[in-house]
Amino acid sequence: MNFIRNFWKDIKGVSAVEMAILFPILISLMTFIYDLGQGIVLSQKVNTAAQSIGDLVTRNEFVNEALVTDIINAGELSLAPYPLDEFQYDIASVQFDEDGDPFVLWRRTFGMTAEDDPIQDTIGLGGEGEGVIVVSVRYRYVPFFSNIVIDEFIMFERAFLRGRKSATVPCTDCA
Amino acid sequence: MKLVSYLRLYFLNITGVVAVLFGFVTPVIFSGVGLTVDMARAYLVQARLGQALDAAALAGAASGSDDNAAIEAVVNAYIEANYPDGRIGTVVSSNAELSGDELTVTASADVDTTFMRIFGYEKINIDAQTIVRREIRGLEVVMVLDNTGSMNTNDNISTLRTATQNFIQILFQNIGDPEYVRVGLVPYASSVNVGPYGLGIDVDGNNYDVPFVDPPATDVYADYYNGMNPYTENHYGIAEADLEYDPSEKGQWHGCVETQDYPLDTEDHAGPWTMYRHDFNGNSYYRNNDYFDGTLGDGYNAFYGPNIYCPVQPIVPLTSNEAFLDSAAGNMTASGATLGNFGMVWGWRVLSPAYPYTEGSAYDDNEWDKVALIMTDGDNTMSNVYSAYGLSDDHNIDAGDLDDRFAEICTAMKAQGILIYAITFEDGATIDQDTLDLFEQCATSPSNYKHAPSQEELVDTFEQIARELSNLFIRQ
Numbered sequence: 093m094n095f096i097r098n099f100w101k102d103i104k105g106v107s108a109v110e111m112a113i114l115f116p117i118l119i120s121l122m123t124f125i126y127d128l129g130q131g132i133v134l135s136q137k138v139n140t141a142a143q144s145i146g147d148l149v150t151r152n153e154f155v156n157e158a159l160v161t162d163i164i165n166a167g168e169l170s171l172a173p174y175p176l177d178e179f180q181y182d183i184a185s186v187q188f189d190e191d192g193d194p195f196v197l198w199r200r201t202f203g204m205t206a207e208d209d210p211i212q213d214t215i216g217l218g219g220e221g222e223g224v225i226v227v228s229v230r231y232r233y234v235p236f237f238s239n240i241v242i243d244e245f246i247m248f249e250r251a252f253l254r255g256r257k258s259a260t261v262p263c264t265d266c267a
Numbered sequence: 268m269k270l271v272s273y274l275r276l277y278f279l280n281i282t283g284v285v286a287v288l289f290g291f292v293t294p295v296i297f298s299g300v301g302l303t304v305d306m307a308r309a310y311l312v313q314a315r316l317g318q319a320l321d322a323a324a325l326a327g328a329a330s331g332s333d334d335n336a337a338i339e340a341v342v343n344a345y346i347e348a349n350y351p352d353g354r355i356g357t358v359v360s361s362n363a364e365l366s367g368d369e370l371t372v373t374a375s376a377d378v379d380t381t382f383m384r385i386f387g388y389e390k391i392n393i394d395a396q397t398i399v400r401r402e403i404r405g406l407e408v409v410m411v412l413d414n415t416g417s418m419n420t421n422d423n424i425s426t427l428r429t430a431t432q433n434f435i436q437i438l439f440q441n442i443g444d445p446e447y448v449r450v451g452l453v454p455y456a457s458s459v460n461v462g463p464y465g466l467g468i469d470v471d472g473n474n475y476d477v478p479f480v481d482p483p484a485t486d487v488y489a490d491y492y493n494g495m496n497p498y499t500e501n502h503y504g505i506a507e508a509d510l511e512y513d514p515s516e517k518g519q520w521h522g523c524v525e526t527q528d529y530p531l532d533t534e535d536h537a538g539p540w541t542m543y544r545h546d547f548n549g550n551s552y553y554r555n556n557d558y559f560d561g562t563l564g565d566g567y568n569a570f571y572g573p574n575i576y577c578p579v580q581p582i583v584p585l586t587s588n589e590a591f592l593d594s595a596a597g598n599m600t601a602s603g604a605t606l607g608n609f610g611m612v613w614g615w616r617v618l619s620p621a622y623p624y625t626e627g628s629a630y631d632d633n634e635w636d637k638v639a640l641i642m643t644d645g646d647n648t649m650s651n652v653y654s655a656y657g658l659s660d661d662h663n664i665d666a667g668d669l670d671d672r673f674a675e676i677c678t679a680m681k682a683q684g685i686l687i688y689a690i691t692f693e694d695g696a697t698i699d700q701d702t703l704d705l706f707e708q709c710a711t712s713p714s715n716y717k718h719a720p721s722q723e724e725l726v727d728t729f730e731q732i733a734r735e736l737s738n739l740f741i742r743q
Contacts, residue, residue, distance in 0.1 A: 110285040125300060132307045136314045143318045143349075150325070153636070153686060154711055187714065190731075197714050217326075217344050221735040251318070252348040254326035257404075257636075259735055262712035264681070 123237035131233055131242065134174055138231045138247045141167045145183060146227040146253040153258040156265045160200055178232040180204040186214050187223040187260045197223065198263035204230055210250060217252060223260030227251045301382020309391045312356035312378045316395045319349035324372040324397040327363055339363040342372055356393070368401040404634050405447035406736060407585055407627060408438065411614035411641040413692070414454040414578040418601035418644055420695035426722040430729035431596040437730055439589045441737030449585035449626065450592050451617040454578040455610025456603030458543045458655035460522035462581025463512040464623065465540070479538035479623040480524055482510045510542065523577035526609060526655045533612060533675045535619045544573040545653045576603030576650065584617055585626035604650040607643050608673035614639050615680050630683050638736060639680060641709065642690040646702045647673065670705055677709035687711045688732050692719045
């Protein structure tokens with residue numbers, strides 16, 4: 093009994109005890125801000141990657157396999173210095189038929205499945221003979237202080253761009 | 268006094284100071300973090316809005332419309348696509364304003380605050396603006412059209428005339444300003460008809476440029492002029508020195524040329540070319556001097572003359588004169604063998620800025636786009652008598668060689684940045700798979716290759732390409 097009473101009465105070292113209680117709060121606050129900052133920078137880079145891949149494609153009247161590869165490499169550069177192993181993309185050039193329905197002229201996909209959603213989402217962006225480049229990108233963000241405050245999650249961006257020099261951007265040798 | 272001693276005691280007392288301090292600092296730390304989060308969200312919204320606006324403004328400018336409402340519709344659709352619901356922030360307004368060639372797009376987005384609402388700021392408003400300048404680029408289109416004998420089947424030639432006329436009409440109509448469209452026609456059969464231009468004269472009889480066609484070294488028809496021709500009433504006999512462009516005279520030169528040897532026949536070069544003088548009279552060759560022995564051969568037919576299988580309609584160099592193009596397209600007739608490669612190379616020569624036809628813009632001129640459209644109704648065929656390659660006895664070039672050369676020309680044209688549409692038309696005749704493949708590979712991309720298995724589809728295909736091309740016209 094005395095031991096317990098003495099423990100409560102003894103005020104020496106209270107600062108240390110208080111610090112021990114507060115430290116986790118301060119640390120998690122710090123990691124939260126760090127990871128949030130990283131996430132914001134990365135999220136913007138992922139968006140830029142999607143837009144710049146699309147932009148580089150739409151600057152051409154037509155593309156070929158080699159050019160598309162170069163463009164993807166350029167898009168990946170906008171993610172630097174973040175690692176590329178978490179980066180996935182799906183680039184499609186579509187054209188609208190006489191009913192305004194899109195069909196794919198060419199498509200390059202890496203890491204993700206080539207779904208029909210992005211193609212269907214282009215409906216309404218042009219009339220017959222016109223086309224759209226739709227670029228979908230994914231990046232799995234793994235926070236540095238993983239799972240302390242922010243869990244890892246997938247960043248996803250999709251960009252829709254129209255050809256600058258031509259109604260559609262066909263590919264001369266794409267499979 | 269009492270307060271001073273109280274404060275002294277307070278500062279001297281060091282027990283439990285961390286928790287108290289933290290208590291004081293907590294609001295500051297948390298509002299700092301909250302502010303950071305809100306500002307970061309606003310920053311993301313601004314970046315995304317800017318990107319969406321850029322994409323939308325470019326799409327709006329490229330849509331080719333001059334109608335502000337139509338452009339605004341495109342702009343809004345693209346903003347919505349690039350800034351979908353469910354993202355941080357909401358686009359609350361957007362506006363597109365076309366003034367001259369300048370399109371200004373402004374938009375405004377709201378982002379709900381998380382922490383700052385404590386201080387009464389529930390939303391942060393973000394404005395963005397993008398200005399793009401439209402660059403109007405013109406279109407040069409050459410139509411290389413099959414005028415061969417097989418086009419007589421089912422009167423396909425008249426369908427081709429209609430299709431070509433519709434194509435021209437749609438192109439000029441959609442683009443609106445003829446200043447930005449130039450169309451050329453290259454009808455081909457056993458040769459192509461370079462028209463009076465070959466002798467340095469344009470269709471109006473004015474000086475055009477230096478002549479690029481020479482009379483043949485020895486024109487067998489001239490023998491008849493020298494008193495040997497029993498058929499003077501057919502006017503076949505004309506002295507070489509008197510050969511001139513005159514489609515009304517059967518024995519005169521109607522405009523077709525013989526080709527040069529490989530590889531010049533696959534290149535855009537400056538000539539000169541030799542006049543096409545078909546030597547076959549239905550029975551034998553004049554040129555080989557094995558026919559005329561003072562008596563007339565069997566089967567002699569006044570129908571035959573030096574210009575047989577030469578397309579009647581000459582090349583129309585690139586022009587913005589819609590009415591002239593329309594009447595030229597209506598003059599096309601069908602006769603002769605299929606030398607698709609020869610048509611194509613002349614299409615290239617019409618498009619290229621180089622002599623002999625110099626209407627084309629420079630390849631590196633960003634204000635003009637070059638497009639070639641090649642159409643056939645059958646496989647390349649080599650005449651077994653006479654063609655642009657001369658007497659078949661004098662060469663051993665076969666249809667396979669023509670295909671190879673055709674492919675070479677396509678590759679060279681594409682290397683110059685020319686957009687190629689290739690059309691195979693199959694009504695009445697059958698085209699073999701090699702030719703279909705050849706044309707598909709000739710086209711810039713598989714989507715630029717079209718197969719038209721009927722007359723209606725030929726007309727549709729031409730119209731569809733015309734619409735695609737008019738979309739190509741304005742760009743940013």
